[in-house]
Amino acid sequence: xxxxxxxxxxxxxxxxxxxxxxxxxxxxxxxxxxxxxxxxxxxxxxxxxxxxxxxxxxxxxxxxxxxxxxxxxxxxxxxxxxxxxxxxxxxxxxxxxxxxxxxxxxxxxxxxxxxxxxxxxxxxxxxxxxxxxxxxxxxxxxxxxxxxxxxxxxxxxxxxxxxxxxxxxxxxxxxxxxxxxxxxxxxxxxxxxxxxxxxxxxxxxxxxxxxxxxxxxxxxxxxxxxxxxxxxxxxxxxxxxxxxxxxxxxxxxxxxxxxxxxxxxxxxxxxxxxxxxxxxxxxxxxxxxxxxxxx
Numbered sequence: 025x026x027x028x029x030x031x032x033x034x035x036x037x038x039x040x041x042x043x044x045x046x047x048x049x050x051x052x053x054x055x056x057x058x059x060x061x062x063x064x065x066x067x068x069x070x071x072x073x074x075x076x077x078x079x080x081x082x083x084x085x086x087x088x089x090x091x092x093x094x095x096x097x098x099x100x101x102x103x104x105x106x107x108x109x110x111x112x113x114x115x116x117x118x119x120x121x122x123x124x125x126x127x128x129x130x131x132x133x134x135x136x137x138x139x140x141x142x143x144x145x146x147x148x149x150x151x152x153x154x155x156x157x158x159x160x161x162x163x164x165x166x167x168x169x170x171x172x173x174x175x176x177x178x179x180x181x182x183x184x185x186x187x188x189x190x191x192x193x194x195x196x197x198x199x200x201x202x203x204x205x206x207x208x209x210x211x212x213x214x215x216x217x218x219x220x221x222x223x224x225x226x227x228x229x230x231x232x233x234x235x236x237x238x239x240x241x242x243x244x245x246x247x248x249x250x251x252x253x254x255x256x257x258x259x260x261x262x263x264x265x266x267x268x269x270x271x272x273x274x275x276x277x278x279x280x281x282x283x284x285x286x287x288x289x290x291x292x293x294x295x296x297x298x299x300x301x302x303x304x305x306x307x308x309x310x311x312x313x314x315x316x317x318x319x
Contacts, residue, residue: 202250216259224302229268240272
């Protein structure tokens with residue numbers, strides 16, 4: 025610097041030398057100032073850039089001072105200014121992703137709840153249908169049982185007065201006296217043994233005796249009463265099961281005439297006994313032991 029000033033004083037006038045000297049000093053100082061700080065400083069907090077300046081700044085390429093695109097001497101504040109928008113954008117994306125995840129989870133939860141509710145309703149409907157089917161089946165079974173019961177009742181009513189003959193015997197009496205012979209008692213003993221313990225039976229007793237009018241009826245009545253008395257006293261046959269009638273010398277209309285067409289008259293004293301059994305009782309009882317059926 026001293027050499028340059030000396031040369032200037034020798035060759036040029038004093039004013040020109042001063043100008044040259046000032047120029048030589050200012051050039052290195054300008055270079056140092058340019059290298060010491062970036063050219064684009066951030067605006068202060070109080071200074072608001074205009075919209076046009078902001079748009080121009082965003083469109084214009086960024087400069088990092090004297091060192092070109094990469095400034096090795098960039099400050100932390102400048103670095104944060106460059107990466108903060110990226111951080112904000114990343115945070116915004118994270119929030120959007122989190123919100124989307126929450127929305128998806130909420131939709132999935134509601135869908136699962138709807139599916140469970142629909143499944144519960146379907147299960148309840150299926151159970152109701154099964155219960156209705158069981159009730160219908162029970163009702164059908166009850167109806168069938170009731171129909172069978174009605175049929176059984178109809179059969180019972182129809183069979184109340186249906187009797188069939190299962191046994192018949194004739195007890196002769198000598199001389200018209202109401203005295204049972206040994207053979208007659210044996211026949212009555214066998215008859216009583218066959219009806220003991222049975223149900224639904226009746227014993228029809230018909231007394232026959234020769235003689236016209238009231239005399240024959242009285243005699244036949246005494247014979248029938250002797251048979252009833254023996255069965256009650258000797259074998260405890262219930263009285264309500266025996267029905268006796270005194271016919272005197274009345275004849276059976278089926279055998280009212282003989283082969284020659286003449287009326288048949290009663291000539292001997294006898295008692296005809298028939299055991300009649302109800303058709304319903306016959307289903308529960310076994311046939312009388314040793315009884316010969318006759319029609």
